[in-house]
Amino acid sequence: MPVIKSNLRLLMAEHRIDDITELMMKSGLSRNSINKLYRETNIETVKLETLFKLCDTFNCELSDLIEYIPEQVGKENI
Numbered sequence: 001m002p003v004i005k006s007n008l009r010l011l012m013a014e015h016r017i018d019d020i021t022e023l024m025m026k027s028g029l030s031r032n033s034i035n036k037l038y039r040e041t042n043i044e045t046v047k048l049e050t051l052f053k054l055c056d057t058f059n060c061e062l063s064d065l066i067e068y069i070p071e072q073v074g075k076e077n078i
Contacts, residue, residue, distance in 0.1 A: 004044065005067040006037040011058045027057040037066075 017023050020034050027034070033050045036042050043066070054065055 002071045003069040005069055006040050006043060007065055007067065008034070008037040008054070011054075011060065011065065015058060023057070027053050029053055 012018075012023060017026065020031060020038060023029070023034055024031055029050060033046070034054075036046050037050075037054070051062060051065060055062055058065070
């Protein structure tokens with residue numbers, strides 16, 4: 001099954017943002033919105049607006065924030 005991976009923790013470390021509260025203040029996003037990406041739970045339900053605000057906050061591309069990892073076909077069937 002394909003996976004969507006969040007790089008939010010990595011971006012926070014690179015920008016020296018210590019915790020979710022600090023990111024909330026910088027981005028204007030709610031704790032719940034940030035938690036989904038931070039904990040990589042229910043990523044499928046994250047709003048595009050949330051992703052755009054985080055990209056603006058980190059001055060990054062969407063592909064820097066989330067990654068699509070396709071299903072690996074064939075390796076399990078060998």
